[in-house]
Amino acid sequence: MTRFADRIAVVTGGAQGIGAATARRLAAEGATVAVVDLDAARSQVVADEITAAGGRAVGLGCDVTDPDAVAATTDRVVRTYGGLHVLVNNAGITRDNLMFKMPLPEWQAVLTTNLTSIFLCCQAAQQHMVGARYGRIVNLSSRSALGNRGQANYAAAKAGVQGLTATLALELGPFGITVNAVAPGYVATAMTAATAERVGASPEEHQRRVAEQTPLRRVGQPAEIASVIAFLASDDASYVSGQTLYVNGGAR
Numbered sequence: 546m547t548r549f550a551d552r553i554a555v556v557t558g559g560a561q562g563i564g565a566a567t568a569r570r571l572a573a574e575g576a577t578v579a580v581v582d583l584d585a586a587r588s589q590v591v592a593d594e595i596t597a598a599g600g601r602a603v604g605l606g607c608d609v610t611d612p613d614a615v616a617a618t619t620d621r622v623v624r625t626y627g628g629l630h631v632l633v634n635n636a637g638i639t640r641d642n643l644m645f646k647m648p649l650p651e652w653q654a655v656l657t658t659n660l661t662s663i664f665l666c667c668q669a670a671q672q673h674m675v676g677a678r679y680g681r682i683v684n685l686s687s688r689s690a691l692g693n694r695g696q697a698n699y700a701a702a703k704a705g706v707q708g709l710t711a712t713l714a715l716e717l718g719p720f721g722i723t724v725n726a727v728a729p730g731y732v733a734t735a736m737t738a739a740t741a742e743r744v745g746a747s748p749e750e751h752q753r754r755v756a757e758q759t760p761l762r763r764v765g766q767p768a769e770i771a772s773v774i775a776f777l778a779s780d781d782a783s784y785v786s787g788q789t790l791y792v793n794g795g796a797r
């Protein structure tokens with residue numbers, strides 16, 4: 546498939562997990578991908594894998610909570626490749642704690658990294674997309690947006706992502722830009738492995754417990770989220786905008 550031939554894509558948090566799977570998927574379908582993460586060297590490892598597989602990619606270091614870094618990285622991608630068509634806002638962190646003992650910095654870090662960063666990346670990207678009258682933005686929300694014990698900060702941020710997504714779809718739609726969100730359930734990544742560790746379980750044991758509660762009786766894999774992100778970023782979804790799509794193995 547070459548749904549992304551001649552498309553330039555930015556994937557934030559692309560050095561591992563869902564972001565890396567998304568970068569690989571978009572590149573496999575013809576996109577030139579800027580893999581963006583905190584550490585340029587880790588981003589470049591994913592970019593090198595893509596290149597070795599015959600794709601086009603570059604690894605860039607950028608803290609997506611830093612407005613100047615976001616602006617500079619976006620400009621660099623546009624200057625180097627001549628445009629920006631797809632933005633996947635995937636970078637995220639958790640700092641789980643029950644609300645009554647959650648320190649303010651943990652609240653702020655999660656809101657800034659999971660929500661404010663998307664505002665910054667969209668603001669930087671939109672000027673190029675509006676000029677081109679074309680854009681595809683996909684934001685990572687979460688099943689936790691519906692509420693999750695110990696994740697007041699993360700749930701608030703991921704619910705905020707859904708509101709931001711719906712609003713940007715209204716504002717940017719007239720310029721040919723779609724904005725959608727994907728809300729995964731439990732996906733086997735470093736993020737959920739860290740959650741397992743926090744509750745004193747191995748990743749395998751934690752996944753087994755979650756799988757028992759999931760209609761499909763297993764947890765998700767990064768590639769299964771990447772394929773949905775790729776759909777929303779493609780012209781197969783040309784009339785889909787402002788939506789949040791839950792990808793969670795059938796859980797209600």
Ligand code: NDP
Pocket residue numbers: 557558559560561562563564581582583584607608609610634635636637638658659685686687688728729730731732733734735736737
């Ligand atoms: P990972 O923790 O595996 O990967 C996230 C990546 O984002 C890491 O490489 C991380 O770098 C990077 N990152 C963190 N902060 C920044 C920053 N300020 N600037 C740039 N990059 C940053 O997460 P997942 O792959 O599991 O999750 C990806 C997205 O999907 C997240 O938004 C997450 O909230 C969401 N999601 C995940 C679910 C899951 O079950 N895994 C479920 C629902 C939603 P570093 O490692 O150096 O911190």
